[in-house]
Each structure stands twice: as C-alpha cells, then as structure tokens.
Amino acid sequence: xxxxxxxxxxxxxxxxxxxxxxxxxxxxxxxxxxxxxxxxxxxxxxxxxxxxxxxxxxxxxxxxxxxxxxxxxxxxxxxxxxxxxxxxxxxxxxxxxxxxxxxxxxxxxxxxxxxxxxxxxxxxxxxxxxxxxxxxxxxxxxxxxxxxxxxxxxxxxxxxxxxxxxxxxxxxxxxxxxxxxxxxxxxxxxx
Amino acid sequence: xxxxxxxxxxxxxxxxxxxxxxxxxxxxxxxxxxxxxxxxxxxxxxxxxxxxxxxxxxxxxxxxxxxxxxxxxxxxxxxxxxxxxxxxxxxxxxxxxxxxxxxxxxxxxxxxxxxxxxxxxxxxxxxxxxxxxxxxxxxxxxxxxxxxxxxxxxxxxxxxxxxxxxxxxxxxxxxxxxxxxxxxxxxxxxxxxxxxxxxxxxxxxx
Numbered sequence: 001x002x003x004x005x006x007x008x009x010x011x012x013x014x015x016x017x018x019x020x021x022x023x024x025x026x027x028x029x030x031x032x033x034x035x036x037x038x039x040x041x042x043x044x045x046x047x048x049x050x051x052x053x054x055x056x057x058x059x060x061x062x063x064x065x066x067x068x069x070x071x072x073x074x075x076x077x078x079x080x081x082x083x084x085x086x087x088x089x090x091x092x093x094x095x096x097x098x099x100x101x102x103x104x105x106x107x108x109x110x111x112x113x114x115x116x117x118x119x120x121x122x123x124x125x126x127x128x129x130x131x132x133x134x135x136x137x138x139x140x141x142x143x144x145x146x147x148x149x150x151x152x153x154x155x156x157x158x159x160x161x162x163x164x165x166x167x168x169x170x171x172x173x174x175x176x177x178x179x180x181x182x183x184x185x186x187x188x189x190x191x
Numbered sequence: 192x193x194x195x196x197x198x199x200x201x202x203x204x205x206x207x208x209x210x211x212x213x214x215x216x217x218x219x220x221x222x223x224x225x226x227x228x229x230x231x232x233x234x235x236x237x238x239x240x241x242x243x244x245x246x247x248x249x250x251x252x253x254x255x256x257x258x259x260x261x262x263x264x265x266x267x268x269x270x271x272x273x274x275x276x277x278x279x280x281x282x283x284x285x286x287x288x289x290x291x292x293x294x295x296x297x298x299x300x301x302x303x304x305x306x307x308x309x310x311x312x313x314x315x316x317x318x319x320x321x322x323x324x325x326x327x328x329x330x331x332x333x334x335x336x337x338x339x340x341x342x343x344x345x346x347x348x349x350x351x352x353x354x355x356x357x358x359x360x361x362x363x364x365x366x367x368x369x370x371x372x373x374x375x376x377x378x379x380x381x382x383x384x385x386x387x388x389x390x391x392x393x394x395x396x397x
Binding site: 008024036057058060063076079083085087113114167 | 192195197200201202203204205207208209210211212213214215216217218219220221222223225228231232235236238239242243246251255256257258260261263264267268270271273274275277278281282336337339341348350351352353354355358361362365366377378379380381382383384
C-alpha cells in the first residue's frame with residue numbers, strides 16, 4: 001500500500017498529457033477516415049471526392065514543383081513547430097504546480113496556489129499590512145514573498161521571514177522550498 | 192489516480208511528434224534547397240510510377256480498382272481503431288465496490304458475502320466535510336487503483352486557509368471512517384483552488 005500511495009502521489013504531481021493526446025487522436029482519426037474514404041472510392045471504381053490517392057502520390061513525388069516555395073516552406077515550418085510541441089510533451093517531465101504534504105495515513109497533495117494564499121495571510125498578519133500589499137509566488141523550490149510596506153511604517157523583514165518559515169515548517173512540504181523576502185523600496189500611501 | 196495510460200500517451204505523442212518533425216523538416220528542405228528537390232523527384236517519381244503500374248495490373252474486376260487500395264484502406268481502419276481506443280482509455284477507472292468480504296461457514300456459521308459500495312465512504316466523508324465553512328467545494332470519488340479501491344477527496348478551501356490544518360482534520364475523519372468500516376482504504380487528499388475560491392472573500396475569523 002505504501003508503494004501504491006507513492007505511485008499515486010507521483011501521478012498526482014505530474015501531468016497525464018490527456019488533453020493533447022485527445023486532440024492528437026481526433027486529428028489522427030479524422031485524417032485516417034478521410035484516407036479511408038478516398039481509398040475505398042478508388043477500390044469501388046467511383047470518382048474521387050477531393051483527390052484520388054494515386055494523383056496525390058504523384059503530386060507529392062513532384063513536390064517543389066506545383067506549389068509556391070513560400071507556401072511549401074510555411075507548411076513545413078508549421079508542421080515542424082507542431083511536431084516540436086508534441087515531442088516536448090512526450091519528453092518533458094510535466095510537473096504540475098503542486099506539493100506533497102507528508103502524512104503516514106493519507107496521501108496529501110496541495111496546489112501551489114493554496115500554499116501561496118496561506119503564506120500571504122501569514123505575511124499580512126506578521127507585517128501588519130493589507131491584502132493588496134502582499135504577493136506570494138510559490139514554485140517548486142522557492143517561495144518568493146513580496147511586501148510593499150505602508151509609507152512611513154517600518155516593517156521587520158526578519159520577523160516576516162521567520163513567520164513564513166514557521167508556517168512552511170508546519171506544512172512539512174515535499175520538496176521543501178526556500179523563502180525569499182522582497183521588501184519594496186517604495187511605500188503605499190492611503191491604506 | 193485514474194487509469195489513464197500515461198506511458199502510452201507519451202509514446203504516441205513522441206511518435207507523432209517525431210513524424211511531424213521529420214515531415215516538416217523535409218518540406219522546408221524541399222522549399223529552400225533546390226538540390227534536395229531534384230534528389231527527391233529523381234527518387235520518388237519512379238516509385239510512384241511503379242506503384243501506379245502495379246495498381247493498374249492488379250484490378251480486382253473490370254470496373255473496380257486494385258486490391259492495393261484495399262490494403263491501404265485496411266491500414267486506415269487500423270489507425271481509426273487505435274485512435275478511438277486511445278481516446279476511450281483516457282480518464283477511466285472509477286470503481287463502485289469499496290470492499291468485499293466473503294463469509295465462510297466455519298467463520299460465523301453463515302456463508303455468503305458482504306459488499307460495501309463506494310457510496311458509503313463517499314457520502315460519509317462528504318457529509319462531514321460540507322459542514323465546514325472554510326471549505327467551498329468538496330468532491331469525493333472512488334477509483335480502482337491496481338485492483339484496490341481508493342478514495343480521492345478533492346477540497347477547495349477558502350483563500351488563506353492553512354492546508355496543513357485541513358489535512359489534519361481530514362486525516363482524523365479518515366481515521367474515524369477506518370473504525371466505522373473496519374477496513375483501511377487508501378485515501379488521496381487533493382487540496383486545490385478553483386474559480387469559486389478566487390472570487391469569494393477570504394475567511395477573516397476562525
């Protein structure tokens with residue numbers, strides 16, 4: 001069960017590539033249905049719908065002729081780009097913006113957005129500022145806390161860092177991110 | 192935790208990607224390098240001519256075409272079947288039986304079996320979680336993961352709610368469920384955010 005759970009967690013923190021797969025399968029299926037139609041028309045000795053397969057093969061074989069080089073190059077470049085997108089989806093790890101909370105009984109994954117809003121709340125209370133003055137960005141290995149202080153009121157950077165780190169420690173995230181606190185050099189007036 | 196064929200997805204996407212890369216690179220080469228165009232024509236035209244000749248020699252009947260096109264059609268049918276089954280396999284794996292315990296005559300004198308539906312666990316957890324004001328959305332579903340029914344709990348807390356507190360509370364609920372059911376079902380808790388959490392106000396008082 002332990003092993004099964006770690007596998008479930010791995011699946012939850014990585015993308016399944018399902019949307020692009022469905023798009024690719026639909027495109028592939030439509031192309032194949034069209035090819036099926038034309039070749040069956042040919043088998044039955046009926047006139048072709050758009051182009052007869054043998055004529056299509058002849059056109060392909062004579063290629064740089066019969067089409068403007070500009071259009072051919074553009075088509076090729078487009079195919080190249082789409083192929084690159086597909087290949088990168090196949091090869092890249094595809095990590096989702098999620099962290100794992102270690103727990104012996106329940107496997108827990110948290111969206112980074114939830115972590116960020118919890119840390120923003122903690123920062124807001126530690127710095128004594130309003131919601132709009134705090135922005136927290138959570139990525140896999142770092143937490144960036146941006147605070148824009150109220151004009152004329154000092155905020156304590158070490159205190160903010162300590163309280164954010166304490167909150168992160170209580171969360172026990174895996175992988176554990178490092179905290180970066182940025183205090184804006186300009187303040188906000190009228191809050 | 193559904194049974195989406197992830198390895199197959201990546202394999203097919205990689206295959207299609209490589210194919211399109213090669214095709215696109217070939218087309219660009221044909222358009223840009225005249226020597227490549229001459230080489231391609233000198234290689235491909237005899238091939239197409241021999242295919243045409245072969246197709247002309249192998250007519251099935253006087254009015255019909257060659258069986259070559261029948262073979263091509265069969266290949267296309269295979270491609271259609273592969274792509275339809277590829278789509279059909281995405282996101283499958285929901286279960287509706289949580290636990291089966293076969294009874295035996297020597298155990299308690301009664302033969303037969305006990306079947307727990309997944310709705311027991313789903314509705315118990317959901318009813319307990321819907322009472323909370325710090326959670327805006329709760330959904331519980333059951334998936335069959337490697338022959339073992341597993342619960343997936345998705346909660347959408349309000350902005351600013353500490354995820355570890357939600358996790359601890361749900362953990363104690365799961366412990367209570369374990370004692371209620373008498374079996375330990377694997378549970379996945381996914382704490383997320385959606386459009387609803389983004390547009391409702393943060394909880395100020397706890």
